[in-house]
Amino acid sequence: MDAPNSHPPFDILLVEDNPADVEITIEAFRRSRKGNHVFVCHDGEEALDFLFQRGQYSKPGTAPRPDLILLDLNLPKKNGVEVLEQVKTDLRMKGIPVVVLTTSDREEDVARCYKVGANSYLTKPVQFDDCLKLVEDIQQYWLQISKLPPKNNTAP
């Protein structure tokens, strides 16, 4: 009855260039004790390599198709919106929920992200306790409450 990926651990791709933010987010995941796997890419190009299993991620098994993508906007090389655009225009990728997680709360950024297919837009809190709460909420909503598309479904 359940889709094959409806149980943890889930694979989460975190796209974030700021080392402190990476550590903070990973620590929040660790403290939330859900046992999900978090993969980290540090710029937009690396994220696309990971998702399309090419470049340093071309070896099979190094980059599983994630169940959820957490995407920062301000990234080196290719920025978050460019990554989002490529994910949402690719038939195999577009089903993966993308949660934009960024410092910006500019209306233009919010509008642009939703326009190119973001599934959610969240702003990073400053206080760690709030970050922890946010990471718990993200996992609860996207991985427990929501029903995700089957992981190996490549059908358009």
Added chain:
Amino acid sequence: MGQALTSEVVMHAVFMDLILGVVVVIAALGASFLASAPVRDSLKELLGFVKRVDAGESRGEELESDLAEVNDVGRLLSDLVKRVEEAQVKLARAQKQLKATQKEMDEHTYVISHDLKEPLRGIEAFSKFLVDDYRDKLDEEGRHCVDVIRNAALRMQRLISDLLKFSRLGHQRNPFETVGLNTMLIHVRVNLQYAIDAKKVDLRVDKLPTVLCDATAMTGVFHNLISNAIKYNENPHPVVEIGCEEKENPPTGPAEYVVHVRDNGAGIEPEYFEKIFQIFQRLQRDDEGTGIGLTIVKRVIEWPGGRVWVESEFGKGTTFYFTLPKRGLKETQTATAMDASKTTANGRAELAPTV
């Protein structure tokens, strides 16, 4: 800043032109009075010419007077008109530039405040990790140091958030709408209920007008002024009173409302009357406030051309005044909006079942 100077220079030039013109006219007229009948005719002609110029009907037209002096005055006048017009164009351009610069500055402030948040998140989180994971290894002094770091980070966070709020006022303006201030104050009161109850504040609101304003920003103005009046009020029976006076012909310009928020707190010394409106200026240390409230009030009120000021007798209380223009509000609109505000204020429960 450069733009402000430019517009001052332009204004100065306009005034100098005007003064020069008036002097020339008076001198010419005085000289002409020495002559007789033809002078009167020429003067009439000159007057007609000036009137046409004044009504905007004439620009470079020549006078056909027999008196050379009158013709000269006429030419000077039309020249003067041209120069004033040029100066006006320059002034308008400078003002436009000033606005653009201000907008750009707000944009920069917004971006910078956002960028400042990023390292701050690191400081906050990692000092927390230090406390959480190394508590046993730190002695009391060490733990105190980390606490100080975290408190400083929190304070900086508040400053940055307020700066963001302030810059947002500059580049995200809401359209003006017709607002009944009494209705608005009902909401403000609800938001401040906790503080009002805690200090047993007697909040008195007179009958207030309906005005055309940015409702969100104006709510913030009242919220800031009333919460200040409560927060810094150590009177055992704190009273905050809000009222309004209508000025039909103020010396400052068109008709306006003068709204006041009065408290019976400790008062402010005159030397701080200006300073309290500056960004991040506070008269006493407190843990929550950053000192942006009155700066925001000033900005919201001054944007459409209003004024805000404070009057206070030290030890007796403080009154904040601000003006709201009466223009742009038709009488009929006033009536309907007033009725609407009455309905919402008193009769929401009665209305609800019929809907």
